Amino acid sequence: MRILFMGTPDFALATLKALYDDGENIVGVVTQPDKPRGRGNIMTPPPVKVFAESVGIPAYQPTTLKNGAFDETLKALDPELIVVVAYGKILPPSVLDYPIHGCMNVHGSLLPTLRGAAPMQRAIMEGHPVTGITTMYMADGIDTGDMLIKAEMPILPDDNFETVHDKLAALGAETMKKTIAALRAGTLVRTVQDDTLATYAAKIEKSDCLIDFTKSAAEVHNQIRGLSPIPLSFTHTPDGKLLKVVAAHIGKAEGHADIPGKVISVTDGIEVACGNGSVVFTRVVPEGKGQMGAADFVRGRKINLNDQLS
Secondary structure: OEEEEEEOOHHHHHHHHHHHHOOOEEEEEEOOOOEEEOOOOEEEOOHHHHHHHHOOOOEEOOOOOHHHOOHHHHHHHOOOEEEEEOOOOOOOHHHHOOOOOOEEEEEOOOOOOOEEOOHHHHHHHOOOOEEEEEEEEOOOOOOOOOEEEEEEEEOOOOOOHHHHHHHHHHHHHHHHHHHHHHHHHOOOOOEOOOHHHOOEEOOOOHHHHEOOOOOEHHHHHHHHHHOOOOOOEEEEOOOOOEEEEEEEEEOOOOOOOOOOOEEEEOOOOEEEEOOEOEEEEEEEEEOOOOOEEHHHHHHOOOOOOOOEOO
8 A cells, every 4th residue: 555654753653663673655745945053043843854855765854835735745745644743834725635645633632632733742731641643544624524533641740741751652653553553454443522621731831831820739740740841830939030931840849828829938949829729840941951850950049948939
């Protein structure tokens, strides 16, 4: 079966590698254009392109798929199935309708919950105990197509965005392999999504990263781990300097600890009062500095007991 793969970041790379290792006939890879990265703004190819070129799979980086811009290349590749994982562009009808076996997608949630751009981060931030992968047929709309196979995974108390991302990437690869196997066997079952149960995982904005200490300790903790190691949640020290938080845990203070945002202990990290309970910062990134342990930040006398964070 001629498969065209469409994807861009590391999350997509896991599925591409799995299909390649299984000996699938991948006729090409479509990925986003190279982008400038780092302090030197060096043009950097997406991980999917790097791998494709390393194993001799043709890689295409169209700036748009609209208005038939990719149609001639699509006809030349003539895929029977298109597999899409975190590609980053909406597919027009000319692409969606081309392959005889349709376009299949790996989505990082248990649909119809958390449709949209940031399902992994939002699942952690919202305190979900379980997440997972859904393979689905793509259709018009954002993650609204018929579901194929689901695979669940617990979100552990010490998980953050990085660990959930890596585990779901591997789970997504295995689930897509099972989906293609079921397609070949003729046992694949389509399930229509119940739109009344749908929730939306909006793209992470800067406003999502600002810590609101009036929330409960559990909510603040979930925000911190859901945004770590990127883009990182943040607050401000009394002198107005930015303080990003890499890691934290829920503190021992119970109930209403003190004024929300007040530093109530610097003995073991930086313990901050929340609307209910407290959180303890254990790793931080001060403005203009590199990542460090919270204890080192305290020893540098950059924060003190009874300081108010905002």
